[in-house]
Amino acid sequence: MLPDKQPPVTKEARELAKRLWEYHQLRHSIQKSDAILVLGSHDPRVAERGAALWLEEMAPLLIFSGGLGNFTAGVWEDPEAVIFGRIAREMGVPDEAMLLESRSTNSGENIRFTQELLKSKGLDPRSFIIVQKPYMERRAYATFKKNWSDKSVLVTSPRISFENYPSESISLEIIIQSMVGDLQRIREYPKKGFQIHQDIPEEVWRAFERLVALGFDQHLIS
Incomplete structure (x- = not known):
């Protein structure tokens, strides 16, 4: 904080x-993908953007990744992924369409721990839509491509000026x-x-x- x-x-x-x-901001044109990966943060609007994309059928799987980071440790009681999943559920996303990764504390861990979670579930999406705050789009993209270079990725964020x-x-x-x-x-x-x-x-x-x-x-x- x-x-x-x-x-x-x-x-x-x-x-x-x-x-x-x-x-x-990268201003990617979002296309249908295998999974939506919402990176945790202190901004619930990121969760709303991810859930909205799932409701628009942009991907069949919605993943929330985030424990307690710089801005939420000591402020939020539950991990970011848990709170974001709750928001998505309230918006109409069913539990069976969601995966929650609630250990990560930085962008690199978001990717690595999500890889581990998907492997444990026997899942291997080939294309992702990353959702993050508008002012973290580029960094999220750069981190994803370093840690998961063989996957296709597009990045988006809440559409707010x-x-x-x-x-x-x-x-x-x-x-x-x-x-x-x-x-x-x-x-x-x-x-x-x-x-x-x-x-x-x-x-x-x-x-x-x-x-x-x-x-x-x-x-x-x-």
Whole structure:
């Protein structure tokens, strides 16, 4: 969980953040696939997007992956996957169409533990739709392709604009902190073998550096 004290979101900071927001999204055209994999987070709208895709018959299997991570440990009592599964059930997805993986605490574990779960069930989907927050689409894609390169994958997120995404529980300050931290990870994690390489345009990296200078540095790798 990020500290309560946050730097002010000035007009400059908002414009810089919008640049990162645009970069983090991949805007894939979603097609029918073998499975929908919803990566856990502190945003229930991600679960709603995954459930809606299942209800639209975009895939026969809906998987929720997530234990308790940075933003939910000590805040939520149940694992992210359990809460997300509950949301999907309330939206009309039957239990037999869902699998829950509730141990993972980061993106790499989301993929690895889901692989283990599917193997234990004798399932081997060839194509996936990944669902994550809008500002984590690119990182989710890069992590999936590093850990599961032989599978086909498309990425999507709740269809909400940058201006409308902040909510009562997810402030714009927290969104900016997350985007800054994830951009650094997109650059650094391929060197550690965690993700595939993704090009970062110069103007996006300059926006990152300026946001760090403005104080949006609380989600950076230590």
